[in-house]
Amino acid sequence: MIEIKNISKSFSGRNVLNDISFTFQTGKTNMIIGESGSGKTTLLKCMVGLNEINEGQILYDGRSFTELDFKHKKEIRKEIGMLFQGGALFDSKTVEENVVFPLSMFTDMSESEKRDRANFCLQRVNLLNANNLFPSEISGGMKKRVAIARAIAVQPKYLFCDEPNSGLDPKTSIVIDNLIKEITEEYNITTIVITHDMNSVIEIGDRIMFIYKGNKHWEGTKEEILKTSNQEVCDFVYATKFMKDLKTKF
Amino acid sequence: MKIFYHFGRYFMLIKRAFGKPEKISIYISRIFEEMNLLGIGSLGIVAIISVFMGAVITIQSAFNFESPLIPLYAVGVAVRDSMILEFSPAIVSLILAGKVGSSIASEIGTMRVSEQIDALEIMGINSAGYLVFPKIVASVLFNPILVVFSMFLGILGGYIFGMMAGVVTDYEYIYGITYQFRPYNVMYALIKSIVFAFIIASVPAYHGYYTSGGALEVGRSSTKGVVYSSVLILAFDLILTQLLLA
Ligand SMILES: Nc1ncnc2c1ncn2[C@@H]1O[C@H](COP(=O)(O)OP(=O)(O)OP(=O)(O)O)[C@@H](O)[C@H]1O
Numbered sequence: 001m002i003e004i005k006n007i008s009k010s011f012s013g014r015n016v017l018n019d020i021s022f023t024f025q026t027g028k029t030n031m032i033i034g035e036s037g038s039g040k041t042t043l044l045k046c047m048v049g050l051n052e053i054n055e056g057q058i059l060y061d062g063r064s065f066t067e068l069d070f071k072h073k074k075e076i077r078k079e080i081g082m083l084f085q086g087g088a089l090f091d092s093k094t095v096e097e098n099v100v101f102p103l104s105m106f107t108d109m110s111e112s113e114k115r116d117r118a119n120f121c122l123q124r125v126n127l128l129n130a131n132n133l134f135p136s137e138i139s140g141g142m143k144k145r146v147a148i149a150r151a152i153a154v155q156p157k158y159l160f161c162d163e164p165n166s167g168l169d170p171k172t173s174i175v176i177d178n179l180i181k182e183i184t185e186e187y188n189i190t191t192i193v194i195t196h197d198m199n200s201v202i203e204i205g206d207r208i209m210f211i212y213k214g215n216k217h218w219e220g221t222k223e224e225i226l227k228t229s230n231q232e233v234c235d236f237v238y239a240t241k242f243m244k245d246l247k248t249k250f
Numbered sequence: 251m252k253i254f255y256h257f258g259r260y261f262m263l264i265k266r267a268f269g270k271p272e273k274i275s276i277y278i279s280r281i282f283e284e285m286n287l288l289g290i291g292s293l294g295i296v297a298i299i300s301v302f303m304g305a306v307i308t309i310q311s312a313f314n315f316e317s318p319l320i321p322l323y324a325v326g327v328a329v330r331d332s333m334i335l336e337f338s339p340a341i342v343s344l345i346l347a348g349k350v351g352s353s354i355a356s357e358i359g360t361m362r363v364s365e366q367i368d369a370l371e372i373m374g375i376n377s378a379g380y381l382v383f384p385k386i387v388a389s390v391l392f393n394p395i396l397v398v399f400s401m402f403l404g405i406l407g408g409y410i411f412g413m414m415a416g417v418v419t420d421y422e423y424i425y426g427i428t429y430q431f432r433p434y435n436v437m438y439a440l441i442k443s444i445v446f447a448f449i450i451a452s453v454p455a456y457h458g459y460y461t462s463g464g465a466l467e468v469g470r471s472s473t474k475g476v477v478y479s480s481v482l483i484l485a486f487d488l489i490l491t492q493l494l495l496a
């Protein structure tokens with residue numbers, strides 16, 4: 001369980017996050033949704049300490065992240081798997097080496113064990129026969145999937161995904177969504193997924209936080225989000241014709 | 251005041267780079283990787299400039315020493331001393347600051363702007379240690395080797411081209427390069443080369459590490475890394491010469 005309490009963040013005087021509190025539950029897929037530029041990525045980066053917060057508290061299963069020193073923050077970070085919005089693959093390493101890397105760093109597995117684990121993870125993201133290619137040689141969607149494989153390689157306790165299925169085709173999107181949900185439940189992970197995609201929300205969202213202009217504007221379940229009367233949430237949820245049609249049907 | 255800010259941040263980075271490694275074996279293989287990249291990869295350019303410099307110094311000094319009062323073996327002495335004292339340690343380091351420095355700054359800078367450094371940090375890896383430390387160690391270990399290599403080739407180049415141009419004789423040149431040879435000068439050159447090696451690796455790494463923005467800023471960091479490390483090399487050249495030779 002990760003609790004955030006009254007988080008505020010500004011960049012050179014410009015407020016980007018205002019007083020956000022939320023509890024991300026273990027074994028559940030927690031979703032952060034909101035318009036582009038609303039502060040979703042910033043919130044996630046604040047939670048892992050890549051951005052300093054101005055105010056607030058972050059608790060990882062009761063451990064106050066903000067108060068820890070560099071060394072103890074590192075211990076918590078080892079339990080985090082993170083997918084960056086841009087993938088952030090190491091471009092001097094091949095696909096397989098990228099996935100193997102965290103294993104080499106933090107486990108005592110033998111070469112063949114590491115390779116097996118990497119292949120297992122790559123297989124789960126539907127990526128076969130790309131092991132020896134470099135990031136510059138694969139497509140955007142493939143990079144995303146390698147990044148997911150790398151994030152889950154060390155079996156994290158906390159999994160953060162910044163737009164895991166942007167740039168993927170609908171079929172692969174569903175595979176990735178289901179993978180995230182599956183491992184979340186299987187290993188009892190605290191998962192946070194940032195997305196714009198209402199399909200993903202309906203598919204896998206357990207708890208949903210809607211961020212609007214840096215504020216937590218709404219929270220609830222996927223059943224509730226379809227019925228809410230909150231204007232901004234409705235504008236977001238029913239932005240597409242497909243969703244509008246769906247609403248009139250019910 | 252800005253200079254203090256940079257100094258402080260630079261020393262913080264170096265301190266973090268020398269922190270406890272997550273896994274020794276990975277750091278050791280990283281050092282070999284960097285030695286191959288930064289050291290072996292520079293052998294060619296060092297060889298070319300050293301041979302040519304040795305040749306040019308030989309021909310120039312033979313031209314200048316055309317007085318009957320100066321013995322011809324002075325050419326050998328001039329080549330030896332200018333290679334060992336200044337050319338091999340300082341000029342070679344300046345050239346490496348350009349070649350190696352720009353590649354270090356742009357590599358680390360690119361990793362910064364494409365969030366690869368953030369990815370390392372999130373995994374719980376000390377990114378400064380993982381990226382910067384092996385570069386500094388590789389540079390400090392390999393630069394003295396490059397410098398000795400350069401001394402040797404410079405003196406050899408002087409010999410070959412001097413003979414070809416017919417400005418010195420076999421006997422005089424060899425007599426010259428051994429005449430009143432002071433091994434301490436080589437020590438002095440090696441001490442300089444170690445200090446310069448630290449600058450060549452750490453200053454561009456600093457500029458790369460604190461890049462923010464995009465591809466444009468990576469280019470800027472790379473330029474800054476080269477300029478600042480070159481200026482520092484010249485400054486330390488003066489300081490060390492004063493300390494060690496005066
Ligand atoms: N390093 C930074 N310096 C200054 N401003 C920043 C920085 N990072 C983000 N911002 C600002 O914070 C705001 C929120 O950005 P953020 O990346 O969190 O949006 P987002 O919700 O993730 O959007 P998207 O869905 O497009 O990824 C933006 O207005 C952005 O300009």
Ligand SMILES: [Mg+2]
Nearest residue numbers: 040041085162
């Ligand atoms: Mg974002």
